[in-house]
Amino acid sequence: MSAIGDVWSFLTTGSNWTGSSGIWTRSMAHLWISLVATTLAAAVSLPAAIWLGHRRLAPVLSVGIANLGRAIPSFAVIALVLPISISLGFGLGFWPTCVALVALGIPPIFTNTYAGIVGTPADSTEAARAIGMTERQLLRRVEIPSALPFIMTGLRISTVQIIATATLGALVGYQCLGSFVIEGLAQPSRARDRLLTGALLVAAMAMFVDYLFNRAEARLIPWRRTVR
Secondary structure: HHHHHHHHHHHHHHHHHHHOHHHHHHHHHHHHHHHHHHHHHHHHHHHHHHHHHHHOOHHHHHHHOOHHHHHOHHHHHHHHHHHHHHHOOOOOOOOHHHHHHHHHHHHHHHHHHHHHOOOHHHHHHHHHOOOOOOOOHHHHHHHHHHHHHHHHHHHHHHHHHHHHHHHHHHOOOOOOOOHHHHHHHHHOOOOHHHHHHHHHHHHHHHHHHHHHHHHHHHOOOOHHHHHH
C-alpha cells in the first residue's frame, strides 16, 4: 500500500479518532499546549519589547538576550526542566515541554516588536510630540499602530514554530500529535501510517494557523493590502 493509502486508511478508521490516545484528543492537547506557550511567550515579550523599543534602550543587548531561546535546542531545555518539574510536583509532559516552547517563542515576538517600535518614522513621533501627546499617547496612538505589521509577523512565526516543535513533548510523556510519530518509529515495522499521519497533522495545523494569522493581518492592517 502506498504512503497516501496508509495515511488515508488510518484517518478513516473510526477507532483511531476516539479514546485518550485518539487523533481528536491528541490534536486538542497539541493545540492547547501551543496556545498556552504562545500566550506566555507573548506576555513576556510584548511588554518588554514595547517598553525597551519606546525608550530606545540597549538594542544589541536586548535582542541578544531574547535570542538565547534560539541558541539552546528545545530538547535540551526540556531535559533541563524535566527534573525540576518532577521535584516541584508538576510531573512529566506538559510543563517541561511548555517551558521549552516559551523559550522558543520569545525571540520572534521580541525582535519583531522591538524592530517595529524602533522603526516608527521619526517625523511621525516628532509631529505627535509637537501637538502635545504624552509618551503614553505616543506609544498607544503612533508607535504601536506603526509596529503592528511587525508584531503580527512575530506572533505568526512564533506560533507556527511552537506548533511544529510541540511534537517533542511526546518524548517526555505528553500525549500530542508527536505521539503518533514516536509510536510509528518505535514499532519494528516502522508503522508509517501512524508516523506519517502525525507528521501531516502537525503540518496541517501549522499551515491552518498561518492562514488564520494572514486573515487576521488583512483585517487588522488594511493599509498593508493597499501597499501590496
